[in-house]
Amino acid sequence: xxxxxxxxxxxxxxxxxxxxxxxxxxxxxxxxxxxxxxxxxxxxxxxxxxxxxxxxxxxxxxxxxxxxxxxxxxxxxxxxxxxxxxxxxxxxxxxxxxxxxxxxxxxxxxxxxxxxxxxxxxxxxxxxxxxxxxxxxxxxxxxxxxxxxxxxxxxxxxxxxxxxxxxxxxxxxxxxxxxxxxxxxxxxxxxxxxxxxxxxxxxxxxxxxxxxxxxxxxxxxxxxxxxxxxxxxxxxxxxxxxxxxxxxxxxxxxxxxxxxxxxxxxxxxxxxxxxxxxxxxxxxxxxxxxxxxxxxxxxxxxxxxxxxxxxxxxxxxxxxxxxxxxxxxxxxxxxxxxxxxxxxxxxxxxxxxxxxxxxxxxxxxxxxxxxxxxxxxxxxxxxxxxxxxxxxxxxxxxxxxxxxxxxxxxxxxxxxxxxxxxxxxxxxxxxxxxxxxxxxxxxxxxxxxxxxxxxxxxxxxxxxxxxxxxxxxxxxxxxxxxxxxxxxxxxxxxxxxxxxxxxxxxxxxxxxxxxxxxxxxxxxxxxxxxxxxxxxxxxxxxxxxxxxxxxxxxxxxxxxxxxxxxxxxxxxxxxxxxxxxxxxxxxxxxxxxxxxxxxxxxxxxxxxxxxxxxxxxxxxxxxxxxxxxxxxxxxxxxxxxxxxxxxxxxxxxxxxxxxxxxxxxxxxxxxxxxxxxxxxxxxxxxxxxxxxxxxxxxxxxxxxxxxxxxxxxxxxxxxxxxxxxxxxxxxxxxxxxxxxxxxxxxxxxxxxxxxxxxxxxxxxxxxxxxxxxxxxxxxxxxxxxxxx
Amino acid sequence: xxxxxxxxxxxxxxxxxxxxxxxxxxxxxxxxxxxxxxxxxxxxxxxxxxxxxxxxxxxxxxxxxxxxxxxxxxxxxxxxxxxxxxxxxxxxxxxxxxxxxxxxxxxxxxxxxxxxxxxxxxxxxxxxxxxxxxxxxxxxxxxxxxxxxxxxxxxxxxxxxxxxxxxxxxxxxxxxxxxxxxxxxxxxxx
Numbered sequence: 001x002x003x004x005x006x007x008x009x010x011x012x013x014x015x016x017x018x019x020x021x022x023x024x025x026x027x028x029x030x031x032x033x034x035x036x037x038x039x040x041x042x043x044x045x046x047x048x049x050x051x052x053x054x055x056x057x058x059x060x061x062x063x064x065x066x067x068x069x070x071x072x073x074x075x076x077x078x079x080x081x082x083x084x085x086x087x088x089x090x091x092x093x094x095x096x097x098x099x100x101x102x103x104x105x106x107x108x109x110x111x112x113x114x115x116x117x118x119x120x121x122x123x124x125x126x127x128x129x130x131x132x133x134x135x136x137x138x139x140x141x142x143x144x145x146x147x148x149x150x151x152x153x154x155x156x157x158x159x160x161x162x163x164x165x166x167x168x169x170x171x172x173x174x175x176x177x178x179x180x181x182x183x184x185x186x187x188x189x190x191x192x193x194x195x196x197x198x199x200x201x202x203x204x205x206x207x208x209x210x211x212x213x214x215x216x217x218x219x220x221x222x223x224x225x226x227x228x229x230x231x232x233x234x235x236x237x238x239x240x241x242x243x244x245x246x247x248x249x250x251x252x253x254x255x256x257x258x259x260x261x262x263x264x265x266x267x268x269x270x271x272x273x274x275x276x277x278x279x280x281x282x283x284x285x286x287x288x289x290x291x292x293x294x295x296x297x298x299x300x301x302x303x304x305x306x307x308x309x310x311x312x313x314x315x316x317x318x319x320x321x322x323x324x325x326x327x328x329x330x331x332x333x334x335x336x337x338x339x340x341x342x343x344x345x346x347x348x349x350x351x352x353x354x355x356x357x358x359x360x361x362x363x364x365x366x367x368x369x370x371x372x373x374x375x376x377x378x379x380x381x382x383x384x385x386x387x388x389x390x391x392x393x394x395x396x397x398x399x400x401x402x403x404x405x406x407x408x409x410x411x412x413x414x415x416x417x418x419x420x421x422x423x424x425x426x427x428x429x430x431x432x433x434x435x436x437x438x439x440x441x442x443x444x445x446x447x448x449x450x451x452x453x454x455x456x457x458x459x460x461x462x463x464x465x466x467x468x469x470x471x472x473x474x475x476x477x478x479x480x481x482x483x484x485x486x487x488x489x490x491x492x493x494x495x496x497x498x499x500x501x502x503x504x505x506x507x508x509x510x511x512x513x514x515x516x517x518x519x520x521x522x523x524x525x526x527x528x529x530x531x532x533x534x535x536x537x538x539x540x541x542x543x544x545x546x547x548x549x550x551x552x553x554x555x556x557x558x559x560x561x562x563x564x565x566x567x568x569x570x571x572x573x574x575x576x577x578x579x580x581x582x583x584x585x586x587x588x589x590x591x592x593x594x595x596x597x598x599x600x601x602x603x604x605x606x607x608x609x610x611x612x613x614x615x616x617x618x619x620x621x622x623x624x625x626x627x628x629x630x631x632x633x634x635x636x637x638x639x640x641x642x643x644x645x646x647x648x649x650x651x652x653x654x655x656x657x658x659x660x661x662x663x664x665x666x667x668x669x670x671x672x673x674x675x676x677x678x679x680x681x682x683x684x685x686x687x688x689x690x691x692x693x694x695x696x697x698x699x700x701x702x703x704x705x706x707x708x709x710x711x712x713x714x715x716x717x718x719x720x721x722x723x724x725x726x727x728x729x730x731x732x733x734x735x736x737x738x739x740x741x742x743x744x745x746x747x748x749x750x751x752x753x754x755x756x757x758x759x760x761x762x763x764x765x766x767x768x769x770x771x772x773x774x775x776x777x778x779x780x781x782x783x784x785x786x787x788x
Numbered sequence: 789x790x791x792x793x794x795x796x797x798x799x800x801x802x803x804x805x806x807x808x809x810x811x812x813x814x815x816x817x818x819x820x821x822x823x824x825x826x827x828x829x830x831x832x833x834x835x836x837x838x839x840x841x842x843x844x845x846x847x848x849x850x851x852x853x854x855x856x857x858x859x860x861x862x863x864x865x866x867x868x869x870x871x872x873x874x875x876x877x878x879x880x881x882x883x884x885x886x887x888x889x890x891x892x893x894x895x896x897x898x899x900x901x902x903x904x905x906x907x908x909x910x911x912x913x914x915x916x917x918x919x920x921x922x923x924x925x926x927x928x929x930x931x932x933x934x935x936x937x938x939x940x941x942x943x944x945x946x947x948x949x950x951x952x953x954x955x956x957x958x959x960x961x962x963x964x965x966x967x968x969x970x971x972x973x974x975x976x977x978x
Contacts, residue, residue, distance in 0.1 A: 424893025
């Protein structure tokens with residue numbers, strides 16, 4: 001989230017799209033209801049009339065996988081009706097930048113496309129630069145090659161009639177949404193967009209979010225209280241775990257992991273290639289060298305590039321689907337699983353389960369026996385005698401049987417204290433990790449092979465008792481300290497690239513600025529203004545609650561409106577001040593160089609209406625889902641031309657003639673993710689006891705299905721059986737004059753726990769977004785029939 | 789009536805297995821009678837520890853009441869600025885993460901081809917896992933690729949971690965990357 005949960009109360013209009021907070025983030029909804037008490041509006045756009053929709057002022061249905069037409073239509077509406085915030089757009093975004101001659105877009109493809117590699121030559125999308133290397137700009141936004149005009153041209157094709165013909169949204173509902181949300185383009189108004197996996201789990205997931213970004217920049221909604229783009233995180237620490245580098249491509253703090261390419265062969269080469277000349281990222285060498293000092297301790301010296309060579313360098317995409325594809329081919333021998341259950345939660349889950357049997361060994365760390373750690377059992381449909389995988393199940397304790405912090409969607413790093421000793425022989429993951437690391441290191445102690453050298457160099461001294469590390473030592477290492485004196489650093493501004501500072505994760509540096517002050521433990525709940533609660537816990541970075549808050553003030557440093565003031569320039573004190581920690585160098589005056597560039601992490605200091613770095617184009621363009629019930633009405637490109645296709649028997653593709661119905665997955669309030677944390681609890685299991693498939697009355701009638709009948713849903717990947725739930729919440733979409741049915745199903749169920757049921761993800765495909773490779777769970781083709 | 793793994797009577801028994809009276813209190817039976825003694829039964833002399841809910845990303849505050857090495861009660865933290873004492877259905881039942889009979893209480897090992905788990909002690913597990921990691925790592929370790937030092941193994945994967953604490957994810961990232969693991973993924977991807 002650029003903003004935070006309490007800040008939702010400040011919004012004038014909340015557009016909820018690809019999310020259902022009333023059911024999946026129930027407590028967040030209190031703050032939306034407060035916004036409404038203050039006169040704000042709630043808008044819900046969803047294929048299904050959810051409980052969030054039932055609380056909304058405006059509801060608009062759309063067919064799964066048509067978010068870009070919908071938001072593209074809103075962008076056009078804002079431009080055509082001059083509802084955008086012109087000064088904000090001209091000054092704070094790259095809309096005024098000129099794109100080089102030769103940039104083009106034809107029939108669904110941007111310039112530079114190569115069909116053989118399914119990729120673009122992105123040099124065709126570069127900005128035209130002045131002699132000093134900065135992009136040329138036209139703040140009148142009239143130049144035909146300005147981003148603004150190119151954007152206007154691109155979305156001129158997204159007129160209302162074309163949009164609703166593709167999305168299936170009733171025209172009047174679409175216009176109501178445009179009118180309500182685009183009204184926040186006025187200074188003094190702020191609109192927020194709340195999204196979750198309904199937005200991201202598509203082959204165009206990144207571009208769906210980009211479309212939100214463009215709309216919010218046009219309306220001047222980023223940086224303001226009640227504004228922003230707010231991703232609703234589904235897990236208590238999926239924010240923190242990503243911040244700490246648990247996706248293959250990033251080290252802690254979003255410093256890119258080195259790759260096996262010549263430019264990365266040395267630390268010097270890496271830093272030269274990966275450090276931009278402008279933006280706060282010019283400090284990247286300080287962050288990486290300090291992290292290397294944290295990881296390799298005394299073994300990180302100037303002479304050995306601070307241990308840079310010990311870091312693994314990959315040469316391909318190692319993400320979830322590639323991982324399971326490799327595993328299925330026998331390319332992996334061992335796997336660790338920490339509290340994760342891909343046999344229920346992974347795409348094409350039946351195949352992912354098969355893949356596990358190719359492992360020689362698997363270590364599962366969990367509170368429960370899950371469908372994944374038990375994949376070899378008869379109950380799972382396996383023949384144990386034919387599975388040679390050695391399986392270790394290590395019992396972890398629950399969150400209140402240990403201590404440590406988690407980062408919520410607001411980026412608040414909140415501490416959890418230990419309430420009770422771990423149950424039975426279960427242990428904290430911190431202890432388990434330490435137990436494993438120390439024993440592995442011990443086996444290498446007297447060896448000197450390259451494999452031994454790399455692990456022997458890893459600095460692993462965490463004190464504590466027995467296997468349990470002293471968590472305070474870990475906290476100090478994350479925050480950072482002086483390598484010689486051990487004195488904690490105040491924050492990441494103190495980090496250096498000469499090996500004199502140690503810091504495990506720079507974006508968190510500042511949470512532990514001095515002895516005895518771990519700020520994640522703060523519990524002062526007095527509102528410090530604007531609902532920002534600056535003394536409650538710690539928000540990374542630097543305890544900022546609203547990111548890009550400089551943009552809430554005009555170029556001269558005055559708030560655009562008193563009602564939406566966050567920080568402003570105080571000419572007397574000569575610094576930025578207000579209700580939040582400035583997301584800006586506090587002493588840089590608006591008149592100084594850079595004083596009017598609010599997006600300090602961006603190379604050019606402005607928000608990116610045009611994004612020349614993404615794989616599938618600088619503007620979001622509509623492509624149908626990989627499996628779609630209709631042809632693409634915008635161009636001849638059916639699906640995203642840059643997605644990676646997994647062929648063969650591992651991932652069969654469904655055809656609309658056999659599978660004419662759109663399927664999507666969703667969640668219910670009583671269960672969580674793959675269900676292991678809720679189906680093992682008595683009350684929640686009783687509250688929501690059965691797997692079901694939700695469908696419209698119209699589809700039920702066509703198929704002769706009644707409520708509670710047992711039905712079978714099939715896709716190209718498999719079949720599942722469940723109870724039919726016939727509701728008015730789904731209605732057929734009218735797309736290009738044809739009736740398209742959509743069904744939905746929870747993805748929480750499996751064969752373990754008290755409440756059991758078939759696994760929805762046996763139906764979903766191994767196909768993913770062109771940038772992130774997140775699977776397309778939210779729009780796939782299927783069919784339904786009665787079970788008897 | 790459709791089938792479920794437990795029927796209502798078994799369900800009551802399950803909850804009652806830990807504390808029969810408490811189960812009745814929390815289910816709302818014999819309300820008046822139990823109310824009089826509930827303070828003494830549950831809250832009195834219990835230790836209260838603040839925690840943050842382990843489910844979604846809202847990060848609500850919860851108070852955990854413990855007594856005699858049992859979790860006797862959990863409730864929304866009234867001082868927490870986001871939830872102000874309120875909780876959803878999942879946060880409300882967080883106590884059962886501790887009390888449920890489904891928790892795994894000892895390390896379990898499944899040998900190749902076997903159809904059952906065998907309970908083992910931690911030390912045995914740690915040592916055996918360390919040995920397997922070393923075997924695989926040593927056999928697959930790539931020091932150089934095209935003249936570039938790469939120090940990696942592409943035959944071990946690590947998945948998961950979104951439910952772990954920050955300090956744990958930090959050690960997980962450090963340990964796995966330190967071992968040279970490149971197949972490093974977690975729930976943010978899916």
